[in-house]
Amino acid sequence: MKVTVFHANECDRKKCTSIKMEKLGKCKLVYNINKIPSGAVVLNPFAQKAVSYEDYRYVHRRGVVGLDCSWNEVSSSKKFFSLSKYHRSLPFLIATNPVNYGKPCILSTVEAVSATLYITRFKDEAKDILDGFKWGHTFLELNHDLLEAYSEADTSKDVVRVQNEFLESKE
Known part of the structure; x- marks a missing residue:
């Protein structure tokens, strides 16, 4: 599985998941x-579109590209977001990395890539990419039910529906 990460040099290199x-x-x-x-x-x-099984063939053929930048600077990375027609956001998930543990939707690069692989049904690859991170298994364990539900959804609309149903059930 081809995984590429554009590194914007905005992070603490000792804590950077993409460098690891x-x-x-x-x-x-890159x-x-x-x-x-x-x-x-x-x-x-x-x-505007969430990652889903619809993206399987693109991930299989060309891979996944993550952006490694500070969450405080992400909006300034506009050029990065103009590069491909296959832009995808991730649905609701909880971070388990040491920097943002327990925070919804503020994932590290490795968590985001793993979630993308899992949702597009590359589950073994999703698990493998987290090997080497002490907390990696926790990401999959904590988000297991959601990741499974997202991976069973065939389209982006279905993923968003699953996400919204989950969030409504927590209100």
């Missing part, structure tokens, strides 16, 4: 926006 993913041989880091593979699914928190 690269050291573990699980992704390719620092030049023009090195992002065309046709890949680009994770974009502002995308």
Whole structure:
């Protein structure tokens, strides 16, 4: 599975999950926006469409592209978000990384990539990419029911429906 991460050099390198993913041989880091593979699914928190099984073939053929930047600076990364027609956002999930533990929707890069792989039914790859992170298994355990439900949804609309039903049940 091809995983590429555009690294914006805005993070604490000691806590950076994408740098660790690269050291573990699980992704390719790029620092030049023009090195992002065309046709890949680009994770974009502002995308109108949620990742779903519909994206299986794009992930299989071209891979996933994550953005590693500070959540405080993400809106300034507009050029990154103009690169592909396959922009996808992630549905509601809870972060388990040490920096944002327990915070909804503020995932680390490795959590976002893992969630994308899981939702597009590359479940073994989703688990594998988290190997090497002490807390990686916790992400899948805490979000298991949601990830399963999202992965069973065939379309982006279905994923959003599952998400909304979950959120309404918690009100």
